[in-house]
Amino acid sequence: MHCELVVPGLFAAPAAVRMPSVELLLARGRCTSGGSHTYETWLRDAFELEASLPAGALTLLAAGGEPGSDWWTRADPVHLRLMRDRLVFVPAAALRIQRGEADALCEALNRHFGPQLHVQPTDAERWVLRTSEGLAVAGQPPLELAGRDVTLAMPPTASALLNEAQMVLHTHPVNEAREARGEPAVNSVWFWGEGRVPRIASKRWHSVTADDPLALGLARAATMQHRPLPPSAAAWLDRAPEDGRHLVVLDSLRAPLALSETGEYQDAIARLERDWFAPLLAALRGGRMGMVTIHVPDAAECLAYETIRADLRRFWRRPKRLEHYA
Numbered sequence: 001m002h003c004e005l006v007v008p009g010l011f012a013a014p015a016a017v018r019m020p021s022v023e024l025l026l027a028r029g030r031c032t033s034g035g036s037h038t039y040e041t042w043l044r045d046a047f048e049l050e051a052s053l054p055a056g057a058l059t060l061l062a063a064g065g066e067p068g069s070d071w072w073t074r075a076d077p078v079h080l081r082l083m084r085d086r087l088v089f090v091p092a093a094a095l096r097i098q099r100g101e102a103d104a105l106c107e108a109l110n111r112h113f114g115p116q117l118h119v120q121p122t123d124a125e126r127w128v129l130r131t132s133e134g135l136a137v138a139g140q141p142p143l144e145l146a147g148r149d150v151t152l153a154m155p156p157t158a159s160a161l162l163n164e165a166q167m168v169l170h171t172h173p174v175n176e177a178r179e180a181r182g183e184p185a186v187n188s189v190w191f192w193g194e195g196r197v198p199r200i201a202s203k204r205w206h207s208v209t210a211d212d213p214l215a216l217g218l219a220r221a222a223t224m225q226h227r228p229l230p231p232s233a234a235a236w237l238d239r240a241p242e243d244g245r246h247l248v249v250l251d252s253l254r255a256p257l258a259l260s261e262t263g264e265y266q267d268a269i270a271r272l273e274r275d276w277f278a279p280l281l282a283a284l285r286g287g288r289m290g291m292v293t294i295h296v297p298d299a300a301e302c303l304a305y306e307t308i309r310a311d312l313r314r315f316w317r318r319p320k321r322l323e324h325y326a
Contacts, residue, residue, distance in 0.1 A: 071194060093259060209226070236248065
């Protein structure tokens with residue numbers, strides 16, 4: 001069995017954090033690819049897509065929907081904070097939106113736009129919009145923009161639509177209640193990831209395990225086995241086949257890293273070490289697994305490290321802190 005882990009944000013760990021299992025896997029393994037990408041770009045390339053990543057259609061597909069031949073885009077709920085001469089972007093991951101709030105806000109948007117557009121929440125933080133081919137949204141994924149000035153980052157062809165949506169959301173009772181509780185209003189949506197469901201010929205993996213809807217949507221589009229992420233590698237190994245290549249997406253570091261939530265990041269990376277890296281290292285040592293590959297899309301230099309059982313005997317390659325790879 002070959003387990004491939006995708007762990008964006010891994011090398012942002014503070015210097016004081018020690019991760020003995022993953023440090024050993026990295027030190028004894030070999031670098032197989034270089035460069036730096038966003039997580040979304042890594043997914044696009046890994047699944048051999050010819051065009052950009054159609055995040056809207058894939059998110060709907062992962063939720064059990066049927067995008068058909070329509071064009072979809074993500075229309076994620078966000079908060080735009082006015083700061084004198086700039087707008088600071090706050091993504092949904094920081095807003096703690098409830099599903100009932102998402103449903104009510106999407107209903108208001110659909111009532112306003114009528115049959116022209118249809119917004120649908122797949123969960124509280126991820127909304128999708130059926131759109132026309134000519135909308136040409138060019139927005140970046142929300143986590144990439146967290147805390148940044150988005151005055152110049154607005155998708156220009158969608159700006160009028162955004163302005164209308166902001167007017168609808170501004171006076172909605174959901175936002176009045178949120179502001180009364182001292183919570184940021186959901187005062188805008190963010191368009192990104194337009195396109196149709198892609199045709200995927202690649203069969204690189206036998207299975208894909210993830211909570212991220214983009215990875216699950218790609219797996220479904222490719223007719224690969226796919227399942228939600230279990231709480232630990234032990235639970236994953238209980239269900240995994242004995243052979244083949246299997247992709248596991250561990251993306252729990254992305255949101256706390258983007259939101260500068262240091263304590264949450266440290267808690268999340270400690271759970272990865274305990275629940276995933278340590279059990280997978282033990283499985284590699286015991287012969288239950290033939291290879292572990294760790295992909296870190298946002299690494300500065302080496303994007304992937306491959307480690308086989310025999311590599312663990314290379315004692316002269318001493319483990320280093322994760323900051324060494326940043």
